[in-house]
Amino acid sequence: MGRHAWKDKRRVNALDLLDSKAMTTVELAERLSEGYQNDVDPRTVYAVLKADKRFRKIRKVMVNSISRTNSHDVWLFGRADRTYDENHPWMAKGA
Numbered sequence: 836m837g838r839h840a841w842k843d844k845r846r847v848n849a850l851d852l853l854d855s856k857a858m859t860t861v862e863l864a865e866r867l868s869e870g871y872q873n874d875v876d877p878r879t880v881y882a883v884l885k886a887d888k889r890f891r892k893i894r895k896v897m898v899n900s901i902s903r904t905n906s907h908d909v910w911l912f913g914r915a916d917r918t919y920d921e922n923h924p925w926m927a928k929g930a
Contacts, residue, residue, distance in 0.1 A: 849884065850914070857893055857913035857925035860884075877909065884912050891915045893925075 852858060852866055860877040863884075868874040884890040895908040913919050918928045 849880070849912075850889065853890070853912065853914045853917070855927050857911050857919040857927075859896060859898065859909045859911050861898060861909050863912065880912075881910055885910075889915055893919065 849863060849867065852863060858866070860880045863880050864875045864877040867880070885892060890912055891914070893911040893913050896911050897906060898909050899906045911925065913925070913927075919925045920928065
């Protein structure tokens with residue numbers, strides 16, 4: 836399996852995950868790592884998806900932590916051929 840096979844070849848892949856809703860890089864990394872030995876890192880998700888024309892960056896969103904000291908912005912990604920709601924849970928319009 837290729838180095839970034841999670842884009843479209845795994846049982847759970849980014850193309851299918853983003854079919855019905857947009858997701859943050861953190862959420863995508865968690866979902867893509869389920870059931871696999873090697874975890875997918877959110878930074879890798881960002882780097883690979885921003886270079887692939889099938890995906891698009893929508894905007895930055897704030898991810899809060901319990902202590903609020905680790906709160907930070909992450910990118911929200913979607914498929915280039917879909918439009919998404921402006922508010923959480925960012926469901927695809929017309930899907």
